[in-house]
Amino acid sequence: MRVRVPLAGLLALACVSAARAEDLTVHIADDGGHPVADSVITLIPQNPANGPAAQPKPETRVIDQKDETFIPYVQIVRPGDPIVFRNSDDTRHHVYSFAKIKAFEFVLAPGESSVPMQIAAPGIAVVGCNIHDNMINYLFVSDAPYLAQTRAEGSVTFANLSAGTYALHIWHPQLHPGTPEIVQSVTMAGSGPAQTINATLALLPDPRQRMDHEHMRY
Amino acid sequence: MGFRLRLAFFFVITLALVQALTASLVYEVTRRELIAQGERQLTESAATFVHQLDDVSGRVADSVQVLSLDFALRAAIAQHDRSTIISALRNHGRRVGAERMLLIDLDRKVEADTSDPTADGKAFPFSDLIDKALQRPSAGVEAVNGSAYWVIVVPVLAPVPIGFIAAAIPIDTPLLARMQRSSGGPKAIELVSTVDQNHWAVIARGTDAVPVATKLLEANGLRDRPAMVEVDGRDFLALAVRLDESDKAASIAAVLCYSLNDALRPYRPVVLAWAVLLTLGLVVGLGGALLIARGVSRPIEMLAATARRIGAGDYRASAPLSRQDEIGELSVAFATMAQAIGEREERILFQADHDIATGLANRFAAEAAISLALGRETTGALLALGLTRLPEIVKTMGHDLSDRVMRHAAEIVQKVAGVGSVARIGDTTLSVWLSGVERTHAITMAFTMLDALREPYREADLAIDIAPAVGIALHPQHGSSASLLVQHAEVALFAASGSEDPVAVYDPATDPHRPERLSLMGDLLHAIERDHLRLHYQPKVNLKTRKIDAVEGLVRWTHATRGMVPPDAFIGLAEETGNIRKLTRWALATGAAQGREWASRGWTMKVAVNVSARDLADADLPRRVDELLAVHGLPPHKLMLEITESAVMGEPDAAIRVLKTLADRGIDLAIDDFGVGQSSFAYLRRLPVRELKIDQTFIRKLGNDAEDRTIVASIVELGHRLGYRVTAEGVEDSGAFDYLAEVGCDHAQGYYIAKALAPQDFDRFVGGARWPVARTEEAA
Numbered sequence: 001m002r003v004r005v006p007l008a009g010l011l012a013l014a015c016v017s018a019a020r021a022e023d024l025t026v027h028i029a030d031d032g033g034h035p036v037a038d039s040v041i042t043l044i045p046q047n048p049a050n051g052p053a054a055q056p057k058p059e060t061r062v063i064d065q066k067d068e069t070f071i072p073y074v075q076i077v078r079p080g081d082p083i084v085f086r087n088s089d090d091t092r093h094h095v096y097s098f099a100k101i102k103a104f105e106f107v108l109a110p111g112e113s114s115v116p117m118q119i120a121a122p123g124i125a126v127v128g129c130n131i132h133d134n135m136i137n138y139l140f141v142s143d144a145p146y147l148a149q150t151r152a153e154g155s156v157t158f159a160n161l162s163a164g165t166y167a168l169h170i171w172h173p174q175l176h177p178g179t180p181e182i183v184q185s186v187t188m189a190g191s192g193p194a195q196t197i198n199a200t201l202a203l204l205p206d207p208r209q210r211m212d213h214e215h216m217r218y
Numbered sequence: 219m220g221f222r223l224r225l226a227f228f229f230v231i232t233l234a235l236v237q238a239l240t241a242s243l244v245y246e247v248t249r250r251e252l253i254a255q256g257e258r259q260l261t262e263s264a265a266t267f268v269h270q271l272d273d274v275s276g277r278v279a280d281s282v283q284v285l286s287l288d289f290a291l292r293a294a295i296a297q298h299d300r301s302t303i304i305s306a307l308r309n310h311g312r313r314v315g316a317e318r319m320l321l322i323d324l325d326r327k328v329e330a331d332t333s334d335p336t337a338d339g340k341a342f343p344f345s346d347l348i349d350k351a352l353q354r355p356s357a358g359v360e361a362v363n364g365s366a367y368w369v370i371v372v373p374v375l376a377p378v379p380i381g382f383i384a385a386a387i388p389i390d391t392p393l394l395a396r397m398q399r400s401s402g403g404p405k406a407i408e409l410v411s412t413v414d415q416n417h418w419a420v421i422a423r424g425t426d427a428v429p430v431a432t433k434l435l436e437a438n439g440l441r442d443r444p445a446m447v448e449v450d451g452r453d454f455l456a457l458a459v460r461l462d463e464s465d466k467a468a469s470i471a472a473v474l475c476y477s478l479n480d481a482l483r484p485y486r487p488v489v490l491a492w493a494v495l496l497t498l499g500l501v502v503g504l505g506g507a508l509l510i511a512r513g514v515s516r517p518i519e520m521l522a523a524t525a526r527r528i529g530a531g532d533y534r535a536s537a538p539l540s541r542q543d544e545i546g547e548l549s550v551a552f553a554t555m556a557q558a559i560g561e562r563e564e565r566i567l568f569q570a571d572h573d574i575a576t577g578l579a580n581r582f583a584a585e586a587a588i589s590l591a592l593g594r595e596t597t598g599a600l601l602a603l604g605l606t607r608l609p610e611i612v613k614t615m616g617h618d619l620s621d622r623v624m625r626h627a628a629e630i631v632q633k634v635a636g637v638g639s640v641a642r643i644g645d646t647t648l649s650v651w652l653s654g655v656e657r658t659h660a661i662t663m664a665f666t667m668l669d670a671l672r673e674p675y676r677e678a679d680l681a682i683d684i685a686p687a688v689g690i691a692l693h694p695q696h697g698s699s700a701s702l703l704v705q706h707a708e709v710a711l712f713a714a715s716g717s718e719d720p721v722a723v724y725d726p727a728t729d730p731h732r733p734e735r736l737s738l739m740g741d742l743l744h745a746i747e748r749d750h751l752r753l754h755y756q757p758k759v760n761l762k763t764r765k766i767d768a769v770e771g772l773v774r775w776t777h778a779t780r781g782m783v784p785p786d787a788f789i790g791l792a793e794e795t796g797n798i799r800k801l802t803r804w805a806l807a808t809g810a811a812q813g814r815e816w817a818s819r820g821w822t823m824k825v826a827v828n829v830s831a832r833d834l835a836d837a838d839l840p841r842r843v844d845e846l847l848a849v850h851g852l853p854p855h856k857l858m859l860e861i862t863e864s865a866v867m868g869e870p871d872a873a874i875r876v877l878k879t880l881a882d883r884g885i886d887l888a889i890d891d892f893g894v895g896q897s898s899f900a901y902l903r904r905l906p907v908r909e910l911k912i913d914q915t916f917i918r919k920l921g922n923d924a925e926d927r928t929i930v931a932s933i934v935e936l937g938h939r940l941g942y943r944v945t946a947e948g949v950e951d952s953g954a955f956d957y958l959a960e961v962g963c964d965h966a967q968g969y970y971i972a973k974a975l976a977p978q979d980f981d982r983f984v985g986g987a988r989w990p991v992a993r994t995e996e997a998a
Contacts, residue, residue, distance in 0.1 A: 094289075096289070098292065098293060098296030098297065098376050098380070103296070103297075126376065126377060126378050127377075128375070128376060128377025128378075129377070130289045133287060133375065133377065134377075135377065136377045136378065173378070177324045177378070177379055178324055178325065204352070207375075207377070207378060
């Protein structure tokens with residue numbers, strides 16, 4: 001199998017745009033050029049003083065289950081945030097995770113929500129449903145100062161960044177297992193023009209569609 | 219080998235050959251078709267087998283996949299609960315029939331192995347399967363330690379891959395049996411794996427597997443074409459299909475095989491039926507061939523028998539076979555031929571036995587009939603009736619008339635003879651056999667016939683005198699066989715023809731045709747050469763001077779064994795055989811020598827020598843006479859040649875030329891036996907003759923026969939008038955002698971004076987003084 005980690009390409013594509021000085025836009029595309037959603041971009045300043053002014057307040061993260069799909073696919077969670085799994089389907093779901101940061105298991109009747117759960121340590125917990133193999137959800141637990149998730153247009157913009165050097169981490173659930181973490185150093189001028197970083201990721205197919213239709217008649 | 223057998227053999231061999239050819243053709247075509255069918259079947263089976271294998275492997279993989287989703291297992295894996303993992307893997311492995319289960323982490327290292335606790339941390343050898351497993355459960359046939367395994371790899375999803383489970387399911391004989399049971403896979407299958415380059419080991423067999431794989435692979439290698447393999451004398455078509463990835467060194471192959479013998483088995487009843495049919499066909503064909511051959515050869519054998527009968531002379535041809543075919547035609551032809559041959563033979567036999575011109579029996583038939591009669595009768599007479607004038611009639615009137623005359627004579631003779639059978643035994647001769655007849659009766663019968671034939675044959679205005687004569691030979695006196703009787707009757711007839719008496723009975727004493735004559739001729743020649751002949755001299759008395767002034771030399775032959783041979787017995791024969799010329803030469807020489815001697819004594823003696831017709835045909839005669847005269851110094855007029863009239867009759871012109879030449883030399887010529895022949899004076903005038911010798915028949919009775927006296931007187935007178943001297947022969951008494959002297963005959967010769975004398979006797983005789991010799995001085 002071809003495993004492509006175009007790190008060199010990613011660096012090469014980095015450039016400084018003529019936008020507002022404090023902003024950084026990261027654009028993620030797959031190797032077909034399509035914008036990639038659900039990519040989590042983490043920006044860690046070298047200088048802890050360059051963090052955001054205010055820590056975000058704990059927020060309840062609701063992972064809905066609808067049409068045998070976890071919504072959202074990737075959920076950014078701050079350590080300590082209450083996490084609730086809600087079953088909006090009319091089937092049962094057996095939500096589990098064997099993640100090192102938090103192993104849990106909920107059997108949710110239709111319409112039922114789990115009791116709120118908190119994850120203290122940063123990390124990634126892959127959540128599945130033991131009944132429905134194609135239901136996958138990622139809980140991206142991080143206490144990084146800047147943390148954002150791409151939407152359908154594949155872009156994230158960090159505004160008002162202070163001048164300084166930042167470590168830019170890019171993660172996506174469909175990166176090939178064993179792929180080294182994508183980290184890039186980004187230097188912000190503070191008052192300079194806005195920067196745009198374009199990254200191209202080689203992604204596995206969406207595991208949620210991994211239904212062997214050849215062997216299925218339903 | 220007879221026709222029947224050959225035909226039968228031909229039929230049978232042809233049938234057998236055709237059948238054998240057909241059989242081999244059918245066998246070859248069937249075999250090829252079966253091979254082609256086997257190749258198709260093998261290729262299909264191989265494809266099916268591979269497909270089945272894929273199918274089974276897919277299902278097994280799915281099962282493994284399902285196992286991998288077991289929550290507890292995944293939990294154990296996620297929590298690295300090793301003992302749980304091992305036991306769960308074992309448990310699940312049993313469910314899918316795996317011999318060995320492995321857990322592999324995302325780094326492709328073995329995390330747990332159900333059969334090998336030491337394998338942890340080692341790299342999983344089939345990483346390509348893991349690559350595929352990221353997409354879907356993957357499976358491959360792999361050789362591990364000389365065994366074949368399906369290695370099935372599935373990811374462990376929780377819900378993303380956290381590792382892989384590998385199941386190794388042995389592909390072995392039980393598996394093949396299971397596949398066979400469940401999905402009707404090939405039974406005649408072997409699985410092999412490479413031991414090393416070009417060596418293969420069988421690792422699994424189907425229930426009906428035949429050990430063809432190693433043989434096939436070692437001979438052909440791995441090829442995707444079916445090939446023929448022979449095992450224990452049986453033919454198999456085998457095809458090897460590689461089951462694993464082709465880029466691996468060790469390989470696993472399935473060898474499928476197709477038994478030609480089994481494929482041919484359904485044809486065995488056909489072969490059996492064919493053999494039975496062939497045997498039946500041969501028996502029926504043989505029988506039929508024999509029958510047909512008999513149908514052909516029987517009539518041919520009958521025809522052969524008919525032909526043999528015809529060859530033996532039996533022409534009563536058997537009835538033609540009533541068949542419409544060629545043999546029928548042949549038999550009709552045979553019948554026709556036999557009939558025709560029979561008729562021809564009858565005709566030939568008739569012709570062989572009969573004279574065509576007259577329809578009378580011929581000599582052969584006559585002799586045959588006489589032979590038959592001789593067997594029955596003790597006595598008999600054969601009469602040979604000669605129509606002496608017939609050659610003359612042929613020359614003047616032709617053969618037709620002559621034949622009619624012959625027929626006429628035959629009819630009359632038949633009438634007279636009554637029971638005697640008449641045949642034609644020669645051109646001019648009829649024969650009549652009279653059985654049981656004695657001499658007297660035969661002579662009487664002969665005269666009766668002659669009387670009946672006295673009447674001339676008449677036809678239109680023609681009257682022909684037949685002038686017959688009869689010779690008689692008597693049985694048993696004159697011959698015991700038919701041919702001898704015929705011969706002797708003809709001899710008698712010949713005698714009769716030349717004499718006044720028209721009937722003569724055979725006389726052996728006078729028969730000039732006896733067989734000893736031939737040897738006589740040889741002896742004669744011998745005698746001439748050895749000078750065993752003697753010339754005797756019969757004196758001629760000059761009737762005026764009463765002296766002897768001439769002699770006739772006569773040949774005398776004293777044969778060494780037979781004694782005295784009469785001149786009649788050899789002179790005529792010598793004439794016939796041509797030896798007369800030598801005899802004449804000898805006589806001339808001897809006579810000339812004697813004449814010379816007498817002349818030297820002073821005797822006037824003319825020596826006469828007889829000359830025959832043959833001598834006169836010799837143009838050389840005058841020259842030889844000249845030589846003789848010269849040799850002996852004898853004047854020509856001292857020599858006289860005596861010739862008979864008949865000697866000149868043959869070839870008158872040539873004879874006359876010779877005579878004239880002789881006469882011109884001064885040699886005297888005399889006509890002998892004058893008066894009994896056909897010659898006339900007119901004819902005589904043409905010959906240069908000086909002397910006539912009156913035949914002794916006129917002289918013998920001259921003493922008392924007035925008629926003869928007149929004749930002799932007339933001849934003498936006439937001769938003298940014509941200038942001939944006249945000599946009388948056969949003077950036997952004084953009456954004749956005196957009469958001759960009286961009528962003026964010149965010379966007399968005969969027993970009255972003397973018989974022919976040898977020279978010394980002649981000397982004594984003339985010394986006797988009764989008849990003195992004329993002497994030269996006297997003549998002068």
